[in-house]
Amino acid sequence: MYDIIGDIHGCYEELTLIIKKLGYQWENGIPLHSSERKLIFLGDLTDRGPNSLEVIDLVYHLVHAGAAFYTPGNHCNKLYRYFLGNRVQIKHGLETTDAEFKRLSPKKKREIRHKFMKLYENAPLYLTLDDGKLIVAHAGIPEKYIGQYNDTVKSFVLYGDITGEKHRDGTPIRLDWAKNYHGKQIIVYGHTPVKKVRIINNTYNIDTGVVFGGKLSALRYPEREIVDVPSTLPLVEEKFKSF
């Protein structure tokens, strides 16, 4: 029914490869599946990687055509604020997307900005699929928040299980919500790069750090099969979290 793809971060080449590997055939720019499966994107389409704007263009096109679903990540939220004209810091990866954007003609700038803003504005905070049996949320979601859409939930699904405190190197201290998850729903998420898909208590972290030289991973649902393609980028070992 669904093929859920992890954080892409501008890795357009790996994205097209995984879509092919998942068995989709491209027709008029749309990847179609013989058994009517749909693609799901769980956020963080852009930043750090080489082709963020192409990823936006493709995902917008697919969602608009009804061929895919999308829910945003923290990098999407920041890019939306950038396109709104808010003052945001051009760092933590946004500098690559900003540089790509600045190279465009005024017409192309208007187009891509419009596409991304529409995509973001129409996206739910998280996706509830298969009669509520499957939840897709960028940074995950604890059971008590399922069905709620307030600011606390928004912050959790975008930024994850953070306390507000930081490690000495400035990175946020993260708690492990998945370890304490006891719900029946399957939760598929990304946000924190791991060397291999982390499966614990009906939760799947499918962010395998393609932009840090890991791989791009997808989870087939309901089969719960993992498909991946290797990154074309160099490995940045310290970006991966081990549990």
Ligand SMILES: [Mn+2]
């Ligand atoms: Mn993220």
